[in-house]
Every structure is written in structure tokens, then in C-alpha cells.
Amino acid sequence: MRFGVVRFPGSNCEQDIIGACDYLGLKADYIWHGDTDISGYDAIVLPGGFSYGDYIRTGAVARFSPVMAEVVRFAEKGGPILGVCNGFQILTEAHLLPGALLRNRGLKFICKTVDLRVDGACDWLQQPQDTVLQIPINHNEGNYTCDAQTLERLNANGQVVLRYCEPDGSSADDGSAPNGSLDDIAGVCNERGNVFGLMPHPERVVDPVGGGTDGQPFFTTIVRTLAEVAG
Amino acid sequence: MARYEIFVTYKNGIFDPPGATAERALANLGYEGVESVQIGKYIRLAGDVDLATVTEVCEKLLANPVIEDFRVETVEEA
Numbered sequence: 001m002r003f004g005v006v007r008f009p010g011s012n013c014e015q016d017i018i019g020a021c022d023y024l025g026l027k028a029d030y031i032w033h034g035d036t037d038i039s040g041y042d043a044i045v046l047p048g049g050f051s052y053g054d055y056i057r058t059g060a061v062a063r064f065s066p067v068m069a070e071v072v073r074f075a076e077k078g079g080p081i082l083g084v085c086n087g088f089q090i091l092t093e094a095h096l097l098p099g100a101l102l103r104n105r106g107l108k109f110i111c112k113t114v115d116l117r118v119d120g121a122c123d124w125l126q127q128p129q130d131t132v133l134q135i136p137i138n139h140n141e142g143n144y145t146c147d148a149q150t151l152e153r154l155n156a157n158g159q160v161v162l163r164y165c166e167p168d169g170s171s172a173d174d175g176s177a178p179n180g181s182l183d184d185i186a187g188v189c190n191e192r193g194n195v196f197g198l199m200p201h202p203e204r205v206v207d208p209v210g211g212g213t214d215g216q217p218f219f220t221t222i223v224r225t226l227a228e229v230a231g
Numbered sequence: 232m233a234r235y236e237i238f239v240t241y242k243n244g245i246f247d248p249p250g251a252t253a254e255r256a257l258a259n260l261g262y263e264g265v266e267s268v269q270i271g272k273y274i275r276l277a278g279d280v281d282l283a284t285v286t287e288v289c290e291k292l293l294a295n296p297v298i299e300d301f302r303v304e305t306v307e308e309a
Contacts, residue, residue, distance in 0.1 A: 056293065057295055060292060064292070093295065098297075100295055100298045102245070102247075102298065105246070105248050105251075106248070106252075107248055107249065107252055143248065145245055145298060146297070147244075180248070
């Protein structure tokens with residue numbers, strides 16, 4: 001079991017992913033965005049950062065990095081892919097996940113720990129429904145949006161894995177998302193459940209030195225999922 | 232060489248945070264007649280490319296069809 005962490009020009013959270021894997025005793029290596037061979041990896045992580053300076057739109061240029069054609073093929077074969085923050089933005093631009101991420105309502109860059117409610121499951125996270133996790137966010141474009149039919153489909157299929165919430169797990173009447181996200185959406189997966197993108201940074205709360213351990217399940221769950229597949 | 236002007240705007244129903252902020256700022260400045268402000272992108276593109284190719288690069292890279300509409304205008308040489 002080996003994680004591959006893609007390093008785009010402008011990525012800046014790739015070391016945190018490797019650090020989280022190291023803490024949990026999991027093998028992980030960097031993949032350069034110009035590489036076209038990702039065989040040998042069991043799970044791919046697209047890290048946070050500001051790939052290509054966020055020019056045009058966040059993730060819009062990274063989506064065409066040479067490695068992305070392989071990442072798309074990996075996803076189509078059912079390979080697990082996690083996109084954190086800028087990685088989530090890249091996955092939506094690559095159409096591996098539905099919707100798009102707009103500028104935060106209020107135009108402020110937001111950097112704080114938030115409460116998140118588990119509303120669904122995927123290959124990367126299988127927690128009891130309504131579990132509340134505390135994970136930091138750190139973004140300027142985390143305001144998730146999609147059209148009405150897509151939202152209906154996401155809800156019907158349980159593809160909204162994480163929602164911003166109040167500390168007790170409830171949703172505020174005027175929304176609990178600090179960034180204005182549609183329906184308080186913080187993370188979504190594809191229909192198959194192998195591709196998962198979220199704005200919060202679970203890798204920062206794996207080692208307790210980061211202020212918590214609520215990010216650990218994301219890494220341990222995919223290890224378990226892959227072990228079950230391997231039988 | 233052909234010259235093009237490209238206008239990229241959010242689709243109807245997509246919330247535009249910079250536009251909404253400009254709307255509030257104008258109201259605060261006393262411009263009560265202003266009903267809405269939408270902020271988009273203006274791109275100038277020039278080269279040996281036809282309109283079909285420009286449309287293709289808009290769909291692929293310059294605009295995101297999930298959230299944005301675009302309009303391409305050909306600039307006539309003076």
C-alpha cells in the first residue's frame with residue numbers, strides 16, 4: 001500500500017500529506033506533475049496549495065498537467081483519489097467531481113478550525129452518520145456550487161460526505177458554511193465513491209501536534225478499504 | 232492575424248461574490264439607483280486562429296462551462 005502525492009508548481013501542502021502518512025506508518029512518495037507513470041501507487045492525493053498561481057480559475061491549469069491524464073485513467077479504473085483544498089478544486093475542473101468552487105462569500109481568505117458533520121460515506125471516510133469532526137480550513141475559493149439537478153442527485157446518492165455545521169452537529173437556519181457554500185457542502189465524492197474532494201485539511205490534524213486527530217480516519221479508512229478489496 | 236474579445240460571466244443563478252460586494256459598496260456610497268452589479272472577465276486574444284478554435288479554448292480553459300458563460304467577438308481590423 002503506497003500513497004502518491006502529486007506535486008504541482010505552487011502546491012504547498014504536499015509535505016503535510018507525507019507527514020501525516022509518516023505519522024501513521026504509511027508509505028508515501030511525491031509524484032511530479034510532469035510524470036506520466038503513476039503505476040506502483042494504490043492511492044493518489046492531490047494536495048492543497050496554489051497550483052499555477054490560481055490563474056484563470058483555481059485548478060484550471062493544473063487540470064492539464066501531464067500527470068492528470070493518468071490520474072483520470074486511475075479514477076476510471078476505480079483507483080482511490082483524494083483532493084484536499086486546491087486538490088478538490090483541480091478535481092472539479094477535471095470533471096472528476098461535480099460542481100465548482102467559487103470565491104468565498106464575503107471575499108475573505110478564511111483560516112480556522114471548523115466543525116464538520118459526516119453526512120455520507122465513500123472509500124476515504126466511513127464514520128457513523130452525524131459524527132462531528134473538527135478540521136482546519138484554509139482557503140479563498142471554497143464556496144461550493146452546482147446546479148439544482150446536480151445538488152438533488154448528490155443528496156439522493158449520499159455523495160455529500162461532509163457539511164459545515166454548528167458545534168453540536170446541527171445546521172444553522174442561515175447556513176453554517178463560513179464561505180457561503182451551497183447547502184453547507186464541504187466535501188463531495190463521485191458516484192462510485194473512489195474520488196473524494198474536500199476543502200478542509202485532514203492531514204493537518206493527524207499528528208496531535210496539529211491540535212487534533214480528527215484527520216486520521218481519512219487515511220486509515222482508505223487503507224482498510226483497499227485491504228478489503230485485495231481480500 | 233485575427234483579434235478576438237472574450238467576455239466571461241457567471242451563469243444565471245450562480246452567486247457572484249465580488250459583484251455582490253460591489254453592489255453593497257455602491258449602496259453604502261448612496262447610489263441607490265444601482266440594482267445589480269455582475270463582475271466577469273475580459274480577455275483579448277490574438278493570433279492565427281479561427282473562431283471555432285477560440286470557442287474551443289474558451290470551453291476548455293478560459294471559461295468553466297459548469298459555472299460560466301462566455302461570448303466571443305471578432306475585432307475588425309481598422
